Amino acid sequence: MSDKRDYYEVLGVERDADARTIKRAFLKKAREVHPDVSDDPDAEMKFKEVNEAYSVLSDEQKRANYDRFGTADGMGGSGYVDFSDIFGGMGMDDIFSSFFGGGAAGGHAGRQQRRQGRDMAISLSVTLEEAAQGCTKTISYDRLAPCEDCHGTGLAEGAKEEPCKRCHGTGYVTQVQRSIFGQVQSSAPCPDCHGEGTVIDHPCDMCDGQGRTPTHEKLDIKVPAGISSGRQLRVSGYGEAGYRGAPAGDLIVSVEVERHDRFERHGDDLYLDLSVSMVQAALGCTVEVDGIMPDERVSMHVPAGSQPGALVTVEGRGMPRIGGGGARGRLVARVKVVVPTELSAEARQALERYEEAVGEDFERKRSVGDRIRDAIDDILD
Ligand SMILES: [Zn+2]
Ligand SMILES: [Zn+2]
Structure with missing residues (x-):
């Protein structure tokens, strides 16, 4: 892979090309070489090459690094992170399959299903502290977004959308076949309008008339305080964009709260181990511990005569109840009695x-x- 082609050359753009020009060139090239549409035996490799070039040149930081150092991650630095892997979202390849292969256009799906964008799912990991306070996380993922050039209509400037003459706007055609049972009628998507019911005289050349383009999306996700693992946040309209301006699907964010090295979570309660000396356990003591909130200190009173494993509970210092108006669960300490192993x-x-x-x-x-x-x-x- 040492004799890689220049990314600008791969996309066929000037070195000072702006973002739109790069995107346009990329989509054009990608359409040419996509394995679903190209007969070229090297299509897969070429498609990867085009994809890689675009993933670098479409990202300001990576492009700047590439211009200066010849690699996307600068001087052999830490490398860039591919969020689509981390978040388990749809990869660019999937996006392209639905873009070129007409994945959204199922055979019998009919017009409604075809037009509407699909929901997308990604996962998002937060720390227990972030879950306790609530946070805003910036995620990035790949999706089919409304085309910026035609605002999702699929129409080039001045173009018109008219009812399809072949199917009279119904989107499907009736076929009559002879069989041993006699004549059989079946309906199939209209080949002229691909089931759309309408045709456009000049499709937008950015999106090829689809009204949507593969896009690397960046989005701020507000995670409410008290969130727990497995909860889903729905971001309306940020799934796959609809075909030619039809409603977009939703983005469904599954939240995963990471394990904490000190607290164990049970519902809204937080458990921790509290080590005391055998004298403290016998005489009773008050110990201050760090709470889950920033700068929070919680006094825990261990009563005299506490046995190992005894539970000490403080109300209202656990996790916030989601939508609970500031109410919080309990903080529970498990008493650990430390027996000295060395004595003066x-x-x-x-x-x-x-x-x-x-x-x-x-x-x-x-x-x-x-x-x-x-x-x-x-x-x-
Ligand atoms: Zn038609
Ligand atoms: Zn367009």
Whole structure:
């Protein structure tokens, strides 16, 4: 891949070509070499080449890098991210298949289904902090968007759209076939208007009369506070654009909340482990922990005599309830009692005095204490 062709040469544009010229040239070239329409045995490779050239030249940053360094990611830098992979959205190849292969135009689908753009689905990952506060995330994905040149009409300037003469505007034609059962009538999409019912005398040359073009879309998604994994946000009209200005589909964003290294989420409640010393557990203590919100500190009161695994709950410091007007779930700490593994001479004496003070009543527990002490002795020896 070292002797790659120059991207400008691939698309057949000047080095100072503007964005529209580049897009136009790209669509023209892509239509020529797309494997669905081209007989050229190298069509697939050529299509990839055209696609790659466009993905670089259509992105300001990548194009600037390419102009300066000859590569899209600059001086062997970190490389650019292909969001269509990350978000699991439709790739450019799928977009093109529906653009050229008429994927949206199913055989019997009829006019309605053919015209309307399809819904698209992508996934979006947010951190637990982002889910707690709500956030705006910029996503980018590929879709068929309304054509900028003809505003989705598919018409070149001054062109007209008229009822198709062959099918009289119905969009389909009736075929009569003879069979052993006699004559069979069937209807098929009209070959003149491709089921549209109308024909245009001069189609827009940017979109080839479709009213939509493959576009790399950037979109801000508002993620509400309290969102949880599996929730879907619907962005109306940002799915696939409709054929010749028909309604677009929606973009459905599936939100995935990442795991957190400190908090475990159960519904609107947040759980965390709280380590206290055995003395703190015995005497009770108040521990301040970081909450999920920025700069939030939460006091957790561990009552005297808390056993390992005891739960300490603070109301209203968990995750916000989605649409709950600021209401929040609980923050729950699981008490972990830390038994010291190394003791200074002083600490050891203190524990021995403690054991004496506890006295005969705790004989049964003493034997446990003895065993712990023996174990500690073993470590110290
Ligand atoms: Zn027709
Ligand atoms: Zn157009």
